[in-house]
Amino acid sequence: MTNCNRKTDIYQLTAIFERGVAEIINETELKELMNSGRTLNLKQGFDPSAPDIHLGHVVGLRKLRQFQELGHKVILIVGDWTARIGDPSGQSATRPMLSRDEIQVNAQTYLEQFFKVVDKDKTEIRWQSEWFDKFNLDRIIGLTNKFTIAQLLAREDFHKRYASGNPISLTEMLYPLLQAYDSVVIQADVEFGGVDQKFNCLLGRELQKIMGQPPQQLFLVPLLVGTDGSQKMSKSLSNYIGIEESPQEMYGKTMSIPDTLIINYFELATNVPNEEIFQTKEQLNNSSVNPMEIKKRLAREIVTQFHSKESANEAEEHFIKVFQKRESPQEIPKYFFSSRHIGDEVYQIDIAPVLVKEGIVRSNGELKRLLAHNAIELNGSKISSTIINARHGSVLRIGKRNFVRIATKVD
RNA sequence: GGAGGGGUGCCGGAGUGGUUAAUCGGAGCAGUCUGUAAAAUUGCCGCCCGGAAGGGCUACGUAGGUUCGAAUCCUACCCCCUCCA
Numbered sequence: 001m002t003n004c005n006r007k008t009d010i011y012q013l014t015a016i017f018e019r020g021v022a023e024i025i026n027e028t029e030l031k032e033l034m035n036s037g038r039t040l041n042l043k044q045g046f047d048p049s050a051p052d053i054h055l056g057h058v059v060g061l062r063k064l065r066q067f068q069e070l071g072h073k074v075i076l077i078v079g080d081w082t083a084r085i086g087d088p089s090g091q092s093a094t095r096p097m098l099s100r101d102e103i104q105v106n107a108q109t110y111l112e113q114f115f116k117v118v119d120k121d122k123t124e125i126r127w128q129s130e131w132f133d134k135f136n137l138d139r140i141i142g143l144t145n146k147f148t149i150a151q152l153l154a155r156e157d158f159h160k161r162y163a164s165g166n167p168i169s170l171t172e173m174l175y176p177l178l179q180a181y182d183s184v185v186i187q188a189d190v191e192f193g194g195v196d197q198k199f200n201c202l203l204g205r206e207l208q209k210i211m212g213q214p215p216q217q218l219f220l221v222p223l224l225v226g227t228d229g230s231q232k233m234s235k236s237l238s239n240y241i242g243i244e245e246s247p248q249e250m251y252g253k254t255m256s257i258p259d260t261l262i263i264n265y266f267e268l269a270t271n272v273p274n275e276e277i278f279q280t281k282e283q284l285n286n287s288s289v290n291p292m293e294i295k296k297r298l299a300r301e302i303v304t305q306f307h308s309k310e311s312a313n314e315a316e317e318h319f320i321k322v323f324q325k326r327e328s329p330q331e332i333p334k335y336f337f338s339s340r341h342i343g344d345e346v347y348q349i350d351i352a353p354v355l356v357k358e359g360i361v362r363s364n365g366e367l368k369r370l371l372a373h374n375a376i377e378l379n380g381s382k383i384s385s386t387i388i389n390a391r392h393g394s395v396l397r398i399g400k401r402n403f404v405r406i407a408t409k410v411d
Numbered sequence: 412g413g414a415g416g417g418g419u420g421c422c423g424g425a426g427u428g429g430u431u432a433a434u435c436g437g438a439g440c441a442g443u444c445u446g447u448a449a450a451a452u453u454g455c456c457g458c459c460c461g462g463a464a465g466g467g468c469u470a471c472g473u474a475g476g477u478u479c480g481a482a483u484c485c486u487a488c489c490c491c492c493u494c495c496a
Contacts, residue, residue: 165492256447292446323447369455373441
């Protein structure tokens with residue numbers, strides 16, 4: 001190994017262990033493993049019931065990527081069996097069973113997004129069904145008798161639910177066991193996950209020991225707080241930034257995070273070097289720069305990562321134009337409205353049917369509420385009725401962010 | 412097998428015969444302010460008709476029943492929780 005490479009290694013190691021880490025079990029052992037020169041099996045599981053990846057997931061995926069760059073191999077487990085159980089960390093216990101086809105489709109979608117961050121060439125994909133399809137009662141008993149109820153109840157989520165009298169199904173108890181068994185099958189060296197996965201991952205470690213394997217190391221990343229600024233990013237709370245979203249959406253959602261989260265996002269979701277982040281922190285602390293400007297930088301970084309620099313710049317222009325200067329955006333979707341020509345290129349139009357039918361507003365009632373709140377503009381001026389006089393090409397703005405260009409259609 | 416408690420809107424949680432589309436909190440949406448930040452403040456928050464006043468429909472686990480009238484009473488069923496065995 002040349003000196004040059006060594007330096008890179010040290011630099012990378014620092015990045016790996018000092019940023020975007022919640023907890024490592026056991027750090028010393030992990031470092032020894034990494035020094036052993038062996039290609040490590042990095043385990044990452046995913047549940048094909050929720051195929052969309054958002055920035056919260058990216059925190060962990062970026063870690064995987066960093067490890068890959070050191071030459072290690074990711075083994076992605078498609079949890080086609082655990083998906084049927086549903087991760088108990090959600091409140092609702094039972095989920096509908098997914099069909100084979102649905103799982104296939106979800107897995108496909110997931111993979112496309114997954115490889116936007118993780119290196120495809122250094123990834124192996126394994127399906128739980130490879131081993132669990134063959135499981136019989138004998139094996140299930142063999143697995144379950146290795147653990148006690150008390151052990152499983154130690155999991156915070158189970159514990160809380162039990163204490164507050166909420167149901168826990170036996171099947172759910174199986175979830176951590178299956179996940180643990182995956183580690184045994186693939187002989188995982190390190191399992192990656194959010195801190196909320198700690199219990200499940202630890203169980204894998206436990207089971208490996210019982211089965212005579214060296215226990216896997218745990219690399220737990222922090223949970224990214226969502227755009228609402230209070231809860232962890234998740235699709236069901238709709239406080240997420242999906243990596244498949246348009247540059248404009250991504251940019252806008254980033255701008256909507258609370259200022260207090262800016263540094264956190266820089267650290268967890270971007271490659272901006274530590275020194276720069278440190279400077280940024282200073283600027284925020286002594287108020288020498290408007291936090292908005294810093295957030296714009298963050299938004300550009302994020303959009304660039306999943307789209308391109310150009311898209312990021314365009315998204316920023318759009319943002320400034322539409323939200324800061326309150327002008328109409330460049331591109332506005334056009335809809336045809338039944339119109340009655342009342343002379344001089346002016347048409348009388350009832351906008352309600354189209355807006356409701358196209359789902360731009362939820363219902364007629366909703367539309368009336370918006371009108372009552374002065375939330376609808378025609379070419380920049382508020383309107384108070386769904387019956388309007390407009391020209392072909394006039395622009396409607398509904399709420400903050402919905403724009404509609406009117407195309408007239410005389411019946 | 413026995414005893415008791417409970418199932419309400421996106422979530423939590425009131426409500427025990429009419430004044431209840433259902434108190435309150437959270438979430439959400441919109442207005443003002445503004446940096447799609449925070450804070451503040453106002454309004455909305457089942458669907459349909461109506462400019463409005465108002466009217467109609469659907470809804471409190473499911474299906475029936477009593478009643479002029481039921482989320483509230485009765486019957487059966489389904490589901491959940493706790494304790495005893």
